[in-house]
Amino acid sequence: MTITYSSDVSHSSTKTVVKILCRWRGSIWKAVLPPLFIWILLYLAIAHVYRFLLTDNIKSHFESLVLYLNTSIDAYIPLTFMLGFFVTIIIGRWSQMLNGIGWIDNAAMAFATFIRGSDEETRLLRRTLIRYMVLSQTLVLRDVSIQVRKRFPKIHFLVTIGIATEREIGVLETVDDEYSRYWIPLTWCYQHLNDAREAGKITSDHLMVKIVHEVQKFQEGLHLLLKFDWIPVPLIYPQVVLLSVRLYFCICLVSRQIVVHKAGDFDLWWLPLTTIIQFIVFMGWTKVAESLLNPLGDDDEDLECNYVIDKNLTSGMLLVDQGSQAPPAMMDTDDLAENTTNLTVSSTFKAIDEP
Incomplete structure (x- = not known):
């Protein structure tokens, strides 16, 4: 069912932005928060193992792995380019499918007028x-x-x-x-x-x-x-994009671990806030593509085909x-304006005369 929010954006203001961001159905929060919660739990589990269970020797090897995986990961998996191009294609298909569903109004007016x-x-x-x-x-x-x-x-x-x-x-x-x-x-x-x-x-x-x-x-x-x-987007394309996003954040579970540099050092910031922001943005972008990949399904943003019928x-x-009935009788706009003026003047005098 398509989620409408047109009344919330009737004018531009801070209140409008807050109302949009606080929506739940069809929102980025509904799409992203469940996988983000799972990702954070896995990240904290790895962090606890690293900080409290590993020996110093294994910790050193783990820190080397963190440094290796975090080096140029964005260059190896260019999510911005891949997601941008993919979402552009998907939205183009979505728009064409929306126009293809068809409204019958033009044909109905032609039937009513010309038959x-x-x-x-x-x-x-x-x-x-x-x-x-x-x-x-x-x-x-x-x-x-x-x-x-x-x-x-x-x-x-x-x-x-x-x-x-x-x-x-x-x-x-x-x-x-x-x-x-x-x-x-x-x-x-x-x-x-x-x-x-x-x-x-x-x-x-x-x-x-x-x-x-x-x-x-x-x-x-x-x-x-x-x-x-009959001919969807070639399967290999959504596969490589959706797999790349999830592979990227699986690697981030290790590559974005906060390394303890000195023995006994305790870092108050256990969670990588910048990576969490990345997760919300990129996973939200991915969810957009997933929901629009088939706009005739059962997702929140899918087209209401039963409503169209x-x-x-x-x-x-x-x-x-x-539409086939005779239209109202024609009337000169000058006469209409004169009648409106007379009605307004009489209403004014009536209001003055009333105590």
């Missing part, structure tokens, strides 16, 4: 076109989104919310396509549009092209989702019903 007629058959045509587009979208999202698959584990469940009829589901099941059947409802859309043009409900070829273009844009977004699901179905039906 003329107030009779029941035309009204049913417009609503059917919306339903077929949402059905096509739902079939795609069932294949690529865990959320939608959980909601509709079987295709017959689409009948319960009014996206399809039992007869249409029966037709879908008779089509032998092992890859995808989402294109079938879209072909029904094109067939209905062609019949509407021949019946004169669409008054010109130009308007027909406009309507078809909106349906095609919707279809191209669904194609994009299927492509991203419900919104498209509800808004689409309302748009084609209300």
Whole structure:
């Protein structure tokens, strides 16, 4: 579920920064604090063994190992470059997938405006076109989104919310396509549009092209989702990045140990604060990439695909019903301004006359 915080950033101030940083759900704290706590426990365990259990000879060898591992570790594992490039690619894919999910508003307004007629058959045509587009979208999202698959584990469940009829589901099941059947409802859309043009409900070829273009844009977004699901980021890339981050901080368990230079010396600073800051920054960056790698999953920041389906179905039906009705009567803005002025003046005098 996507975590919204727009109201917290309505204006820039110190209070806004504090409110953002104190969020828990979907925050860096929820993502980073559990592994950071484990890392600190392991670090303290190694520190106790080093300070209290090792002999002086072994301590000397351990300190040499600390010095060796801490020498140019950032040059050997360039986390800044690797994470920056990786997160840039992941956010680019996330943005394209967000745009590919598709809103039905443009197509619904085109149906309402350009498919003329107030009779029941035309009204049913417009609503059917919306339903077929949402059905096509739902079939795609069932294949690529865990959320939608959980909601509709079987295709017959689409009948319960009014996206399809039992007869249409029966037709879908008779089509032998092992890859995808989402294109079938879209072909029904094109067939209905062609019949509407021949019946004169669409008054010109130009308007027909406009309507078809909106349906095609919707279809191209669904194609994009299927492509991203079919070809993810090459596995070796997230493997090397995610492994490098964890390997880096595993090495830091030893390389960032605070060495006791003299016998009996007790350092008050047992924890390497700079390394902890590094852990929060780099591990937080890594968690961003992990959560956005598949935005159609179940993480806090994943896209709300079920919301999109419900919104498209509800808004689409309302748009084609209300958008096809006659608009309000036109009124001259000068008359409107005069009426507003007279109303304001009369209200003022009425307020003065009142005791």
